[in-house]
Each structure stands twice: as C-alpha cells, then as structure tokens.
Amino acid sequence: MKKFSALSILLIAGSPVFAQGAPAESAAAENAPSSVSLFVENDFKFSDRYYTNGIKLTYADYGDDWWASAAQFAVLRAVGLDSDQAWQTASIGQNMCVGYDITDPNPPLDDRPYAGWLYLSSGAHLVKKDSLDSLTVTLGIVGPQSYAGDVQRAFHDIIDDPDPQGWRNQIKNEPGIVIAYCHAERLFEYAFSENFKSDFIGAAGANLGNVITEGRIKALFRIGFNLPNSFSEKRIDYSSSADVYYFDPAAADWHLYLYAGATARFVGYDITLNGNTFADSRSVDPKWLVGEGNLGVSAKYKNLELSLNWTIRSEEFNTQRGGPHFFWCANARVLF
Helix, strand or coil: CCCCCHHHHHHHHCCCCCECCCCCCCHHHCCCCCEEEEEEEECCCCCCCEEEEEEEEEEEEECCCEHHHHHHHHHHHHCCCCCCEEEEEEEEEEEEEECCCCCCCCCCCCCCCCEEEEEEEEEEEEEECCEEEEEEEEEEEECHHHCHHHHHHHHHHHHCCCCCCHHHHCCCCEEEEEEEEEEEEEEEEEECCCCEEEEEEEEEEEEEECCEEEEEEEEEEEEEECCCCECCCCCCCCCCHHHCECCCCCCCCEEEEEEEEEEEEEEEEEHHHHCCCCCCCCCCCECCEEEEEEEEEEEEECCEEEEEEEEEECCCECCCCCCCEEEEEEEEEEEC
C-alpha cells in the first residue's frame, strides 16, 4: 500500500496528477519506497554567468497509475518495450541563464541572452535490473513570467552579491514544451568483493520541443560500496532518469560511491540561445556540438541520500567568452 496518494504529494509539488490504482508490474516491488528529490545546480564560486542556476523538485513513485503519465507508458509499451518495474515521476523546476557580466545593464548583442524557464513535468519509466527507458513530458514558460529575474535578484540581495542588471533584455514570454526520451543500459559490471563493485552505463536519448531540441549520448563509470541499481549521474535533466532505479528488497540500506561521466550533446535548437520562436528577441549562434564532463560522489544511509556533482561544459555559442563553463549540482533525496 502506498504511504501517500499521488494526489496529495503532487498538489504540493504543483503538478496536476492523481493516483488511480495499484501497479501490476512486480509484486516484489510493490513496497518500494517513494521519494522526494531536490536538485540545485549553480556556478557559485566559479563564474556567475551563462547557465547560472537550476532548481528542480521531483516526486518519484512506484507504479503506472497516474493519468498524467498514462500516454507516456502507452507509447513506451506500444513500441515493444517491457519492464520488471514501472516508476512515475512529477517535477517542478526553474532554470536561469544570464550574460557574461551581470553588472552590465545593456549587454552586447553577441552576449548570451538573459532567459528564464519555469516548468512542470511528468515522466514514465520502465525499469529492468540493467536497463531503463524514460519518456517525460515537460510544459512551462520562458520569459519574464518564469520569474527567474525576480528569483535571482532576491537571492543576490540575501547573500549580498551584485544585483543582476541585464534582465530587462531577457527573451520574451513563450509557452514551452519538451518531450524527452532516454534509454540507459548497464554494459559492464565488476565485483572486487561482495559489496565493493564498479560498473559502466551507456545512455542515449533526445529532447524535442521549442525550448530545446537535441540528441544526447552519455557514458558513466561508477565505483564504490553497495552500488544501487540506478542509471544516471545526479544532475538535472528533462528525462528525470536520475530519480529512478531498480528496486531490490534485499539491497543494503547504505551506499557510498564515486562516479565520472561524459556527455555529447548534438544541439539543433535552444531557445535560451536562439531566442524566441514566435517573437523578436536577442539571440546568438549556438554550437551544434557541446561536450560535458562530470565528477561526483553519492552517499546514502537508510532513507536519506546526498550527492554532489561537478560539471565542466564546453562553449555553447560561437561568441562565448571565458572558455568552458563550470558548475556544481547538489542533490538531497528522502525516501519514505
């Protein structure tokens, strides 16, 4: 029996989702704990420019009975994908991008546009012990109604940082949609001892929409104690695959591991760089290939999991200054 209904949790998170029934995938996993995860990405102590902040709150629940993810599950199964377990996720989040110098009230036209993105998402995930397929739909708005400028100004006032001056030049309001698919697979696993192991995970996917259209290829190496049957680094992404794992009731109640990963992004369109789809706004010429590397550590004890990740991202547009961009991601996850 679920400890909380999907309705009560998702009303708190701001997502219009409710529970309809019990999952039918795996009797052994029916008691799998739900979880709430908070992700915060920021370039604090690195640069305070370009992609400068992201925050995402995700609720993950075992089953396939939310109406908001019903279409995604139907699509995954219609193309022949099966699973031992099914998971569903709902998220609310906000991203913000700024120029090279936030104290400049009128950034040069070849600088990255100021842009905010406020969104809700619902995801469907089919899981086996060594594979994951995720299909997630994200809806939201870019522009002033994302309130990214207000959030950044308020936060900088609290921490006594310089007031960001360029938000008057941000891209205009526009509804946004992203449909994200990701397939991840554990390709290699080696056990040094009973609880000290390493594995290698490969993943490929795509994001499609007027906010971002891109393909992705990812690789992830992990080593440590009691590796969980999960499939992603602890980062914000559109598929929400970082919040999903294969539940093993016999698994240890703690883990500690290090990981290193790399991602190649093949970018077709990015509204935070290309500017608005249906209105005139500032824009720059994006690079079609963007690389990322990341290092991280994850620790869990009983119902609390904490992770910290550092990412280096190659230049995203042709007139970018300052070279590669660095930022970190902190994640706290509570299971119940």
